[in-house]
Amino acid sequence: MFRRPSMTFRTTAFVVVVCVTLLAIDFWNSWHSRTVQLRQMNVAASNLARAMAQQANDTLKAADSALFGIVERVEHDGTSPAAVERLREVLATRVEEFPQLDGLHVYDQDGNWVANSRRTPPQNLNNANREYFIFHRTHEDRGPHIGVPVKSRTSGELLVPVSRRINHADGRFAGVALATIDIDFFMKFYDSLDIGEAGAVALILDNGTMMTRRPYSPEMVGRDMRETELFRAYTAQGSAGMAYLTSAQDGVTRLNNFRRLESYPLFVTAALSKDEILAEWWRETLWHSTGVLLLALAVGFVGWRLVHQFQLQIRTEAELRQARDALETLNKTLNTLAMEDGLTGLANRRQFDVALDNEFGRAMRNASTLALIMMNVDCFKQYNDIYGHAAGDECLQTIARTIAKVAGHRPGDLTARYGGEELAVLLPNTDVAGAVVLAERIRSAVRDLKIVHAGTEDGFVTLSAGVDAQKPVPGAAQPKELIRAADKALYAAKAGGRNRVCSTALPGPS
Template structure:
């Protein structure tokens, strides 16, 4: 009842399905590539915001720390002529110590200048009308106050004021201690950030006042940001978050990653242009689409030719077999070459195992010794818990480079990542004493990196090492015995308090 479709129809239907499949796969791959690009954009913006928040917090912390000591000195020593002269020297020394400080100033209860850090003190200067002075006069809060940006009456520079209240002995208002930070200090740091041509970064008070921004426009400093999409997104998401927002300043659509400072009522925003980020993706997608369309036309033409010249099928199958064989050969070659750990750049476990067997056999034939150092980063799990896995990866990379530098002086030595945070160094023609010396150099070099680790007693990242050496004899020791002994020595180093080198209790034959 039904006619079987002709070979022409079946071939053309197959070609059509293939072409549509190519287009669908290319479209899916392009969309996935776009998703990855936006995810990387989000990570980059988040990292920028984190760095900006840390820089701003540290900068304000330095200024506030100086103010704490100044307030205590003024409240204790008073503001007599001798005390003021001593205070002026202290203020100058503080400014010299902290480059982020533009100046330190003391004002009495009426806003009159008492002392400051400048070599040439201003005359008849009264700041009673300043926002920060009014705040402290009307608020008994003894904590720091970050005021709205002001223009210096002496230098004309835009400054960020950080202030604290000074009290009389009875708790009444006695004046204000003020630290000023040049906005240019923040701008120099922001200028070092790679945000592209369309990116923007900003520092904003929780109250909505713009402190500074890159690209810098002087009129933006002090502007009320409460009606902007950025501030609404920040208020809605809390201390940290991200959102695509169309800029109220230049109309550019950006991914804004914002983060509140840890100790002060401000937040930072790092924004990357969506169009700029996706420009490369668009170009690549257009090339892909054009290529796939050309490929689809070629496939259609080949399909039509198959109907006329069916013998091309055999040739095509042969070519596919050759391509498959070439791919298998290439995969085998890549597997052979895949002997390096992708994170640390050291030899991977596979290369270590192969080299251990080879060196073990060579040591047996030559009646020489073979030493092994097994190392483990101390408290590495706590490091990941405290600083995150990304920081943990960077830590392992730094340690890997250090081990490669210290242990890679002889051609036959092999430094490898044994697994996780465990590392190993294989040393042909080396006894226990020589291996212990090298292990101590590695341990000391890692400690000298001074990688901060709040989870250790020392406060820095350290490693422990276990050392063993043997002279293989036929039918006696096996490679696993060397690993086991070095591992036991490593365990002893860990049990003994970490950040140390222990040698296995073994006697190496002469």
């Protein structure tokens, strides 16, 4: 029911499987390498965010620690001229101890400067309108407050304010202690980080206010980030997380890893460009994928050539089989033509001689009898003279068909045209009596054809037959003796008046 696939199909399928497997393995390896690369860079970005968060937390804690001591001193010692002078010295000392601090300041309840860390205090400046001052005036919370970035009214630098509320003894608002950190302090640290050409890092308040960012731009400081994908991802994932985001600032897609500061309401984000992360992977993938593709093409080409050779071989074999079959058919045809009489369709003289030798030898081996009937159409030359050779040929063909019909019942019997109008029937395993009976039937059948022949006494075509049978003895008899004996009996039939059967054993007519 199921035919076995051809060699061409199996070879083609094998080549296709090999090529597809090579490409599939290369694709899987490339994709796995990409996944590993992204995972490693995610770990690197996470470590970067952790370091940034720790740096920002330590910086703010140092400023807050200084503020805590200042608030306690002011609330205890008051703001008398002597106390303010001592306070100014303390503020200056603290700024020298902490390089991240730009300055330390104390304001009274109306926003006027009470003391600061600078050697020359500013005159007639009031900070009551600053965000951090308004916050402490309206909130009783004593904890640190990280305000929105401000521009210094003395130096013009962008600063990060860290402040605490100062109270009177009865709890009323008494002023603000302020520590300012130059944004450049954070930028120097961020500039030391290896984030690539298109990477970005940022420090952002929990309320969405941008504190600073690398790449740095003054316009970015203080920008509201609440509507960005980054801020939404941060609020959705909690204190730490990661996401692939397209920046609202420059449109670059980055791997963002963000982390909230441990003690303060800010978070940092370390973002590495996805294109830069995968740049090396793309180069390697291009090289080895090109190599694998060329290898697959080479395998495919060799396979195609191999399949082509198979097809050529199969086509050649098919043509050879066709040529062999045609040659066998031709040989059979030639053999048939060589063994068959062209006019009557009976065996020719050559086939008769071969069959006689074979049957004679078989009769000798089997100690059986071989009979032969030799026949001749009576007055056939006159028939040709009277009716023409075409009619003679037709007459001979009709007689041949009749003899073949009467004598052709046994597979071993052979009816042949011996020559001219002379015909023969070879009968293995037949004695003289049996051969005579068959010869008489043939003679009678021919006479019953009633083929008109004006050259005979009877007026119709007849034939005469001579019959002989022998039981060959090794070394004593030859096939030609059987022919001579049957031919002799034929002449006896002719001499006896024609239209009769004679045999050597029964010399008289049948």
